[in-house]
Amino acid sequence: MLLLLSLLALNVVASLVAGEHPIVLGSFSFPARTPFKPLLLFHAFLAVLLLSSIRRDREPLAANSTSSKNLLRIGVSIGALTALAYLPSFWVNFHELDWTHRHNGAGINSWNAFWNLFSKAQPDGMYRPLAFLSFWLDYQVFGDTLWGYHLQSVAIHSANAVLLLLLAQKLKLSTWTASFAAILFGWAAIHFEAVLWPAARFDLLATTFLLLSILLWLQHRQSEKAYSWAGAGSLGLYVLATLCKETAYSLVVLIPILYWVLNRSDRPREQADPRPYLLALALCTVAMLGVRYSIYHGIGGYAYGTAAASASFSFRSLYHLLLYPLTYGGFGINNVFLHWSGAAVLFLYVAGVLLWYWRADSRPARNLGFFLGMAVVAAIPVFPVIGWLQPTLQHSRHLYWPSAWIALGLAVALERSRLRLPIAALFLGAQLLGVFYNQSVYLRALAEIEGQTTRIGAQFPHPPQRLNLVREAGEENGIFYYESELAHRLSQELPHTELRICSAEQHCEGQTLAWKVDRSGLQLTRRSGD
Template sequence: MDSQPQQPAHDVALHTRRAMFLLFGLVLAVFGISITFDFVNWDDPWYIHRNPLVQSWSFQNLYGICTETVTRNFAPLTIFSYLIDHSLWGKWAGGYHLTNVLLHGINAVLVFLLVRQITTRHVFALVVAMLFAIHPIQIESVVWISARKGLLSSTFILLSLLCWLKRERTSQDELSGTILFVLALMCKASAVVVPGIVFVYDIFVRRRSFADSLARQFVSGLLAIWFILLTAGSQNSQTGGIRHHLGLNKLEILGIDAVLMWKYIGMLLWPTDLAILYDPAIQGIGLAIAISVFAWGMIAVWIWKTRKSQPLILFASLSALALMFPVLNFFPLTTLMNDRYLYLPCIAFFALMVAAVEYVYHLGVAGALSQRSPRSVESSGAS
């Protein structure tokens, strides 16, 4: 994932427009059919039909959107987006699906821009964004209307990271990034990981000091802590959002997570048998846990050893881990495993996968050239 020299500005603008049209076209081609789909009886009634907050633009409703939790989540911007949809489409589900599709298209473009900004590689970024745009693992996030909070939050997360993840950034970039981070939090609390991602980038990519990197995330960190406490309070309300998985302790959860992370990688590499609900084994998997932990340990050692020569590999790996952290059940959730948990983490995986394929390809080309060179010398000598 090394960087390359920059192209002239007019060429970059032209290629950017083409990439944007391509990505939006792919998203519409793959997910456009969802506008013919209906609502589902899984959270949709509580967010839309039975939610009085989205029925009108009264002051009481607007105040409620800003202050109340819905289905155990404080996500005012997400609920506000449903209010807009209800005003435009009423009870026609296709309009809500269209909003989701458009948000996913925007996110695909933002992924392209972010990866290109970090790596300065146009084609590499486009391939990563294309995989993000059309991979089957994204179906749940895009087609399920109630998954809106993840889509909308991702939009502001990506915009915030576009401001923050620059080798040379201004105070205006940091202010804009912080504001966009707050907007992401108001869509879904899992955006709390953004300061951690920026901190890792500053330490390992920008090579800034620990103290300076930490200080720059002080305000964002306080906001993240506040939203964590706010969300924990709503999840512990009378409606209840926490289900302790058979009383498992944190160490047991960590072992299960090690296995699940390999399952997630398998789903990204070979997306078959995807489902809306998974019931992964949590008993009798001691050997699987041991192998998984050992394998992750070996990978972690290799990544750490290459951190100076390949800092983007470490950054991508830690970013994926940070984005997965809210759903690893250290703060217990109602489900252990879901496709939608991979919506943003898959970006880092795709980047690492494309880089690995590219590396293997170049090794093969180099090997082929080295085998041909002696023959070329002999031919030259004979002539």
């Protein structure tokens, strides 16, 4: 098994060196233009190995008690380290309004607008009013100062890492395992889109309320009363989570699973009757779905104009549900036009996985399967769109909540390794470098846009009245609002020129700037008009 895993790792390395090459498995061939598919196969086989080797005759390592003071120190350290990992994000700023949703924040300027946020349909077809209030708060404080919109996102993500630490402790994982899971979640390279893009804060906020809800539910479970303030608080936080993103609805399945698993392994002498809470949880779910139905005459969903987005329920989407949370929930980097530093990070990660599997206990603890299963369940509400994930890791934000459970599972698996500390350092190093690399892709793109638009501006001593911006055939770099930022910077360089964005199929009269992105970066070429 280690040999086959090594061959799949070699396939990942080959994709870094040779570029496009076919993956051949018997009579099946899969074309691979980037490391995306080789890494997917590598992760998928690793998941199969782990799930098939879970031992059932051995309990996980016993949790050691940690004082509140020490736990506070660990939590503060993890929160600070997580925030530092996203320090470069403050320099990643796009002027497109949807980058920050500041136009939506500015629109909440009266009690009527506030009420409409909760009672009227939103343009994108989603019902996430509470998250939009956070954009309103950003706008009140920062206005059009774009870097300020990152503060909430980075702070919330850091808080989520700390909350995961507390959840791991409540689930009676060892302090080392809980700490590793928390920092792994904080530094997970796959999270960069959810944290870097201020408008993706829906995932962050929903996860915050879900983690808090589970923590209060665990407290309620320890009480002898069927009704408690902790139980009510848990339900209230669940409702708040559903007002942030649809992933929150996974809790209605996660909590019963937790009840069943925890009662089998750690049933308290006295605990609350679970039925009232579970009934209330179901009623809250029905009520919130009812609200959505009354507003959208359905459950809502992505829609642009009159056309629904290409999300659909199918066997393919179910396949993606089982595949992507387990294969990309733990690690991923933008692997289109992979820079040498990104290739080094990917090589470091693959080497760390091989070393870990080689030196790990041959039969990991049984709660590993529980955590991996919880990750799949957590992804159920987004399974129609989870297949949108690209080699650029665009749309990876949908894996944010499921990856919390992946982090717990990986930490449980790693705690049995014979070289636990060096392998943990290798794992975390690869994640941290991956986070920096994913952010650097955006920083390099913005630098290229600035450099190319400055160069073009210098070529027009007498700017034309009209200029067309046309995209040529090229690759996707996965950066949201890239073209609109390019147009914005050109408008700044040529303030008296009317800039029009045209498709390659359109016939636009006048001078033209053709642009495309390839391995060498942004190519912006001036062309004569008709």
